[in-house]
Amino acid sequence: xxxxxxxxxxxxxxxxxxxxxxxxxxxxxxxxxxxxxxxxxxxxxxxxxxxxxxxxxxxxxxxxxxxxxxxxxxxxxxxxxxxxxxxxxxxxxxxxxxxxxxxxxxxxxxxxxxxxxxxxxxxxxxxxxxxxxxxxxxxxxxxxxxxxxxxxxxxxxxxxxxxxxxxxxxxxxxxxxxxxxxxxxxxxxxxxxxxxxxxxxxxxxxxxxxxxxxxxxxxxxxxxxxxxxxxxxxxxxxxxxxxxxxxxxxxxxxxxxxxxxxxxxxxxxxxxxxxxxxxxxxxxxxxxxxxxxxxxxxxxxxxxxxxxxxxxxxxxxxxxxxxxxxxxxxxxxxxxxxxxxxxxxxxxxxxxxxxxxxxxxxxxxxxxxxxxxxxx
Amino acid sequence: xxxxxxxxxxxxxxxxxxxxxxxxxxxxxxxxxxxxxxxxxxxxxxxxxxxxxxxxxxxxxxxxxxxxxxxxxxxxxxxxxxxxxxxxxxxxxxxxxxxxxxxxxxxxxxxxxxxxxxxxxxxxxxxxxxxxxxxxxxxxxxxxxxxxxxxxxxxxxxxxxxxxxxxxxxxxxxxxxxxxxxxxxxxxxxxxxxxxxxxxxxxxxxxxxxxxxxxxxxxxxxxxxxxxxxxxxxxxxxxxxxxxxxxxxxxxxxxxxxxxxxxxxxxxxxxxxxxxxxxxxxxxxxxxxxxxxxxxxxxxxxxxxxxxxxxxxxxxxxxxxxxxxxxxxxxxxxxxxxxxxxxxxxxxxxxxxxxxxxxxxxxxxxxxxxxxxxxxxxxxxxxxxxxxxxxxxxxxxxxxxxxxxxxxxxxxxxxxxxxxxxxxxxxxxxxxxxxxxxxxxxxxxxxxxxxxxxxxxxxxxxxxxxxxxxxxxxxxxxxxxxxxxxxxxxxxxxxxxxxxxxxxxxxxxxxxxxxxxx
Numbered sequence: 035x036x037x038x039x040x041x042x043x044x045x046x047x048x049x050x051x052x053x054x055x056x057x058x059x060x061x062x063x064x065x066x067x068x069x070x071x072x073x074x075x076x077x078x079x080x081x082x083x084x085x086x087x088x089x090x091x092x093x094x095x096x097x098x099x100x101x102x103x104x105x106x107x108x109x110x111x112x113x114x115x116x117x118x119x120x121x122x123x124x125x126x127x128x129x130x131x132x133x134x135x136x137x138x139x140x141x142x143x144x145x146x147x148x149x150x151x152x153x154x155x156x157x158x159x160x161x162x163x164x165x166x167x168x169x170x171x172x173x174x175x176x177x178x179x180x181x182x183x184x185x186x187x188x189x190x191x192x193x194x195x196x197x198x199x200x201x202x203x204x205x206x207x208x209x210x211x212x213x214x215x216x217x218x219x220x221x222x223x224x225x226x227x228x229x230x231x232x233x234x235x236x237x238x239x240x241x242x243x244x245x246x247x248x249x250x251x252x253x254x255x256x257x258x259x260x261x262x263x264x265x266x267x268x269x270x271x272x273x274x275x276x277x278x279x280x281x282x283x284x285x286x287x288x289x290x291x292x293x294x295x296x297x298x299x300x301x302x303x304x305x306x307x308x309x310x311x312x313x314x315x316x317x318x319x320x321x322x323x324x325x326x327x328x329x330x331x332x333x334x335x336x337x338x339x340x341x342x343x344x345x346x347x348x349x350x351x352x353x354x355x356x357x358x359x360x361x362x363x364x365x366x367x368x369x370x371x372x373x374x375x376x377x378x379x380x381x382x383x384x385x386x387x388x389x390x391x392x393x394x395x396x397x398x399x400x401x402x403x404x405x406x407x408x409x410x
Numbered sequence: 411x412x413x414x415x416x417x418x419x420x421x422x423x424x425x426x427x428x429x430x431x432x433x434x435x436x437x438x439x440x441x442x443x444x445x446x447x448x449x450x451x452x453x454x455x456x457x458x459x460x461x462x463x464x465x466x467x468x469x470x471x472x473x474x475x476x477x478x479x480x481x482x483x484x485x486x487x488x489x490x491x492x493x494x495x496x497x498x499x500x501x502x503x504x505x506x507x508x509x510x511x512x513x514x515x516x517x518x519x520x521x522x523x524x525x526x527x528x529x530x531x532x533x534x535x536x537x538x539x540x541x542x543x544x545x546x547x548x549x550x551x552x553x554x555x556x557x558x559x560x561x562x563x564x565x566x567x568x569x570x571x572x573x574x575x576x577x578x579x580x581x582x583x584x585x586x587x588x589x590x591x592x593x594x595x596x597x598x599x600x601x602x603x604x605x606x607x608x609x610x611x612x613x614x615x616x617x618x619x620x621x622x623x624x625x626x627x628x629x630x631x632x633x634x635x636x637x638x639x640x641x642x643x644x645x646x647x648x649x650x651x652x653x654x655x656x657x658x659x660x661x662x663x664x665x666x667x668x669x670x671x672x673x674x675x676x677x678x679x680x681x682x683x684x685x686x687x688x689x690x691x692x693x694x695x696x697x698x699x700x701x702x703x704x705x706x707x708x709x710x711x712x713x714x715x716x717x718x719x720x721x722x723x724x725x726x727x728x729x730x731x732x733x734x735x736x737x738x739x740x741x742x743x744x745x746x747x748x749x750x751x752x753x754x755x756x757x758x759x760x761x762x763x764x765x766x767x768x769x770x771x772x773x774x775x776x777x778x779x780x781x782x783x784x785x786x787x788x789x790x791x792x793x794x795x796x797x798x799x800x801x802x803x804x805x806x807x808x809x810x811x812x813x814x815x816x817x818x819x820x821x822x823x824x825x826x827x828x829x830x831x832x833x834x835x836x837x838x839x840x841x842x843x844x845x846x847x848x849x850x851x852x853x854x855x856x857x858x859x860x861x862x863x864x865x866x867x868x869x870x871x872x873x874x875x876x877x878x879x880x881x882x883x884x885x886x887x888x889x890x891x892x893x894x895x896x897x898x899x900x901x902x903x904x905x906x907x908x909x910x911x912x913x914x915x916x917x918x919x920x921x922x923x924x925x926x927x928x
Contacts, residue, residue, distance in 0.1 A: 102908070103909075251909070274862065
């Protein structure tokens with residue numbers, strides 16, 4: 035009798051256990067989320083924020099890596115600014131003018147094209163504002179000679195960058211045109227804080243890490259446990275060559291997180307950056323984003339996949355909209371040059387690209403380091 | 411008188427037997443306990459990847475042999491007193507047999523994996539490389555015909571192992587008809603042959619791709635097998651010399667050597683269970699889990715046990731990697747400081763610091779990783795997983811081009827190269843083709859890496875791309891420019907791959923490379 039009792043109890047136990055097991059399995063099954071978007075839209079930034087909030091954060095080793103990335107960004111940006119100033123004003127690059135920088139015969143061709151387009155766009159006085167004064171020659175030469183953007187910031191380097199950034203109007207003027215020459219917005223933040231960043235005991239804080247701009251290559255994958263659910267988030271590179279790799283990650287995706295930078299409607303895509311003569315109405319990252327988004331929507335395997343559209347850099351957009359209208363990328367926009375209607379238009383435009391009505395589309399906005407502010 | 415000697419000490423004999431049996435059974439019980447513990451974690455890759463099923467049944471056989479053998483020794487001596495019992499040669503033979511098969515498959519699989527990973531990228535640089543040299547030899551392991559025959563456990567068992575096993579078994583069973591000595595000697599020879607094969611396979615097994623301490627396990631098992639071999643040889647010699655039991659009664663010999671055999675059984679099983687757990691830091695996890703379960707007193711199913719154990723395992727693995735890496739970093743920085751510091755502090759260096767500074771010399775930088783063939787190969791494998799391999803392929807091929815050009819350029823040899831590559835890495839098909847001119851090589855490289863529709867289009871800024879494409883279209887870069895033409899590009903790639911490398915540094919593979927790199 036006793037044996038009988040325990041037997042039936044065992045069976046019930048086992049059944050209950052199986053039920054629980056099943057539920058648990060369903061709950062904890064990992065959701066695969068794919069972060070997509072054009073280059074520089076902020077996929078990795080989003081990934082970094084996820085990691086800081088829902089992951090275990092960034093450890094010292096990773097911070098060391100970010101420190102190097104930030105240093106690299108500073109050096110690279112200042113080099114670009116100097117080089118562009120020199121090109122526009124046709125000022126020979128100090129020291130290394132011949133061999134390393136212009137090794138090809140085609141430079142005449144480049145110059146001709148450049149000066150032609152510049153002549154149309156710029157007057158002499160406009161060009162003159164990019165002229166770096168003689169007193170900075172030494173700094174320019176020092177900075178341009180640095181090879182490999184991974185070098186650590188030395189004291190000397192910090193002084194040079196600081197003097198150029200704070201005292202040289204040409205560099206500041208050139209920075210205003212950063213959208214055309216592919217210099218990230220956050221470089222200004224790092225230039226302003228150059229002394230703190232250049233210290234030998236500097237460790238990047240959360241804001242620094244989020245602002246650091248770095249091109250991702252390939253794919254990174256990380257699991258996040260948020261409440262009971264497991265999310266497997268895939269971060270990928272967004273440049274044109276990186277997009278060719280995307281197809282490998284499309285299997286079994288729960289949702290696509292498509293990141294769009296709101297400010298990119300006057301920025302030249304990284305792959306096209308040349309010089310100031312670039313025409314942002316012909317090619318800008320917003321058009322690129324739209325194209326990428328359309329292509330992504332068209333993929334056969336995504337016909338039933340939910341999309342979450344993240345509009346990034348809303349804080350910068352609020353500033354930029356005062357200076358530049360969104361008609362660069364949306365010529366049909368007739369509304370006022372204000373933040374709210376422009377953003378409304380952009381989001382509606384993106385939503386209208388979806389031709390599969392049953393597909394779930396969500397909209398979210400977030401700011402560079404203010405997280406997940408629900409705009410609606 | 412001699413015969414009396416044998417029977418005089420009956421109480422002593424019984425005492426000896428009882429003690430002997432208790433000793434042997436204790437050892438066997440310890441082995442049983444660890445077999446059970448290891449069995450709980452069999453689904454973990456560190457256990458599962460060792461041909462666990464085969465190891466498990468070998469261990470069970472050994473255990474059974476231990477228990478029954480000693481049991482029967484005891485029984486026979488008590489009941490029949492002077493009944494002649496033979497130590498079971500066939501058990502010995504079977505152990506050697508399974509051990510060898512296990513090692514063969516591990517050997518095969520390790521090489522198979524290396525060949526697979528090479529197959530993915532070597533052909534990207536040179537399509538002919540997989541047919542010749544080191545890479546060609548590796549391809550043997552991935553050939554379908556070999557994979558289905560010598561590489562397949564089922565095929566090996568049914569076609570080679572089983573027939574051979576039966577054949578040798580019959581031989582060994584027939585051998586005692588001739589003489590006991592012949593039978594024992596045959597056993598020894600066969601067992602010794604197995605041990606030698608295993609030793610050779612073990613030596614040829616590449617340690618740098620062994621993340622689960624397989625080689626270490628093999629080595630310890632090898633030690634135990636040698637121990638068994640030696641004790642069995644001594645046993646055979648002793649019995650042959652003293653075949654009439656002149657010096658000691660047979661019972662005493664059996665008891666003495668039983669201790670050796672029991673130690674072998676126990677040592678063998680404990681090595682493949684407990685030691686494996688210890689090396690992979692699983693004992694503490696099991697311990698913690700049991701403690702937690704006792705506190706919470708949860709009756710849990712096998713699946714939830716598995717789940718919570720695997721979570722614990724993941725956590726501890728991450729913690730371990732973190733600790734090791736911060737240690738490496740710490741000493742790395744310290745060593746840098748020490749260059750400027752005075753030597754005063756060196757006096758108080760503890761053992762720990764010494765060990766750590768030893769470790770720091772092994773912390774590999776990205777440049778070091780790229781400069782050695784095997785480390786570079788492991789890194790490429792990782793980069794493949796992250797879809798960032800195109801960068802490394804670019805670095806290799808463009809650097810080879812640069813080196814090739816600078817060799818032709820007498821003035822530029824003293825220039826430091828940007829990145830040092832291992833000399834024995836696969837040679838690029840494009841760069842090392844003597845039939846092509848430099849310009850053709852340059853054009854082919856641009857077509858491969860730079861053009862917008864290139865197969866391995868690299869993530870480089872427009873400025874560099876435009877510069878290279880312009881040179882490509884104009885077909886006029888002079889040979890002295892060729893040396894430096896890809897420099898910016900290589901530096902850019904080196905920077906790009908840094909992000910991937912920082913993640914590589916947290917993997918088991920990296921730690922293993924650091925540990926085996928000396």
